[in-house]
Amino acid sequence: MPTLEILPRVKARKLDSFIYDIASLDPRSDLKGFQGLTFDTQEKELELLRQLGFQVNPHFKRFTDIEGVIKYWKLWQDQKEKEDYLVDGVVAKVNEKKFQDVLGYTGKSPRFGIAFKFQAEQVTTVIEDITLQIGRTGVLTPVAALKPVLVAGSTVSRATLHNEDEIRRKDIRIGDTVVIQKAGDVIPEVVKVMAEMRTGKEKIFRFPTHFPLCGGDGRIERIPGQAAYRCVTQNSYEQQRRKLEHFSSRKVFDIDGLGPRIIKQLMDAEIISNLDDIFMIKREDLETLERFGEKSINNLLEAIEKARSVALGRFIASLSIPQVGEETARDLALHFGTPERFAKVTLSELEKLNGVGPVVAHSITGWFADKENKKLFERLLKHVHIAPVQHRVLNRGLPLAGKSFVLTGTFEGMSREKAKEKIRELGGEVRESVSKNTDYVVAGANPGEKLKKAEELGIKILSEKEFSDMLG
Known part of the structure; x- marks a missing residue:
């Protein structure tokens, strides 16, 4: 097992951490007097970790009611900036280990713990330009180039503006001073324009009729019935690059080592241009490329082979x-x-x-x-x-069994993936488009065209709070 002694680059980064959990205790381990020690509460587990020499966050408390938890959460909402590390919420756990065992885990997280997030940090900055970015389906997304600013622990210089309708709705202009935040503390977004700070030099952004990176004659068009624009000529270099990045990403073929930088390098070397080219990459194709030694070549070829299933x-x-x-x-x-x-x-x-x-x-x-x-x-x-496809069985005993949901906008209390996971846990289904068969549309901040479609079809629309209440 590698140690810090043989990984000097890791040691030089001076990484630090808090330890919160012991997955298991091996009775054969020499714990210097701790053999056979058991712990029946979360508190005792943290104390054991501390005695073993691990760094344990000192700011933990035990409460006997939810009111105490909420009061503690509010306390940290106010004093989180005093720490020298980013604090984005408070995690509440069931203290008794026997109850933790009963509650168990979902596919991704424990049922005996819940994260109470803080409201996203908001800061002001200036939109220096608005550019277009080509997606894998040829759709053009407007992106704000921001004067770099520190938000929630990292420097932000870009934010998505979603589409033309969103720009018009918020009246966003080049040169505007704007309020931004990280949606779910991850994706930067423009919350509002500070119109009172305008000088008269701001410029209204209009979608062009042509965009060179689209390829061909560069023409673009608005998609009928949608707020989005797309390239008329499909499969430009930029679009193919995005397709290849998506194809190899974790949620699709999950090809480890084939990230955006390597994909661009392989495209520029004319080794790949289409999706199936990935499976025809040969050792000799890689041997002449920069940053490809024998080990990295072996790793990539093995990852591609593994991805065939x-x-x-x-x-x-x-x-x-x-x-x-x-x-x-x-x-x-x-x-x-x-x-x-x-x-x-x-x-x-x-x-x-x-x-x-x-x-x-x-x-x-x-x-x-x-x-x-x-x-x-x-x-x-x-x-x-x-x-082989694993067919799911409908659990009619679950509260959301037979109900379908569509999510739109960004959510404060949980990530989109977490919301999907919760729906499935309770027997519901998550859809990506609104139809007459949709039962609920959950609308977060800055909802898109899906909300408009739901209103037209008379589908029940839930706010984030109503959705949270439904989940219990």
């Missing part, structure tokens, strides 16, 4: 079909079962599926109508093994 849902998500994200891809996989069946999908069959509206249905059939896309689909199947 993939679940159907991930395979569908990897194709970058417009409107088809992780949730929809999973639902399509459960319905069709095999890639061959999915490739023969018809518009009428798709429109009958719960959670797949006409926009998504037309997007899928339109994707397969493109001959190049169909060829790519067939080529990919020659390189991968699709794992």
Whole structure:
């Protein structure tokens, strides 16, 4: 096992940590007098960790009621800035270990603990420019170039502006002084414009008619019925780069070592240009490239080989079909079962599926109508093994069983992934598009087109608080 003695670069970083939990105690371990020691509460566990020499956060307290927890949370809301490390919330845990064991874990986190987050830190800065960024489906996203500012422990110089409608709604202009925050303390966003600080030199941003990075003649167009613009010419260098980044990402093929920097290097060396090219990378392709030694070559080739086995849902998500994200891809996989069946999908069959509206249905059939896309689909199947689909069983005893949810906007109290996880734990289903079969749309801050669609269809809209109350 590597130690700090043989990892001087790690030691030089002077990393520090607090330890909160002991996963297990090996009775054979020499703990200098602690053999056989048991602990039946969280407090005793922390005390044992401290005695063993681990650094334990001293700011823990035990309370007998929720009012005490809330009061302590409010205390730290006010004094969090006094610490020399970032504090973004308070974690409350059940103290008795026997009850922790009863409550157990979800797939990602313990049920016996909950994080009470603080309101996101807000700061002011200036929008120095607004640029466009091409996504993997060819959609153009406006991005604010900010005067660098420290927010929640890191320097922020960019923030997404989502789309043209959002820019108009907030009346955002180049040169504006704005209030920004990290949505869920992760993604920077513009909260509001400080219009009273305008000098008259601010410039209104308008989407251009042409954008050189789109390739071809560079023309762009607004997507009918949506707030988004897209490149008319598809599969430009930038779009392909984004597709390849998505394809190799953790939630799709999960190819370790094939990140954005390496993808760009391989594209510039003309080793890859399309998704299936990844599976045809050879050792000799990499040997002449900078930063590729024998070990890194072996690691990448092994990661690519490992990625050849993939679940159907991930395979569908990897194709970058417009409107088809992780949730929809999973639902399509459960319905069709095999890639061959999915490739023969018809518009009428798709429109009958719960959670797949006409926009998504037309997007899928339109994707397969493109001959190049169909060829790519067939080529990919020659390189991968699709794992059998595990059909889920509806648990009718759970409170959200049979209910479908669509999430839009950003949430203060929990991340989007956490919200999805909670819905599934309680038997509900998460959809990515709004249709007449949607039961609830949960609207956070800065909701998008999904909220408008829900209002048009008369679907029940939940605020973040109402959603939280529903989860219990």
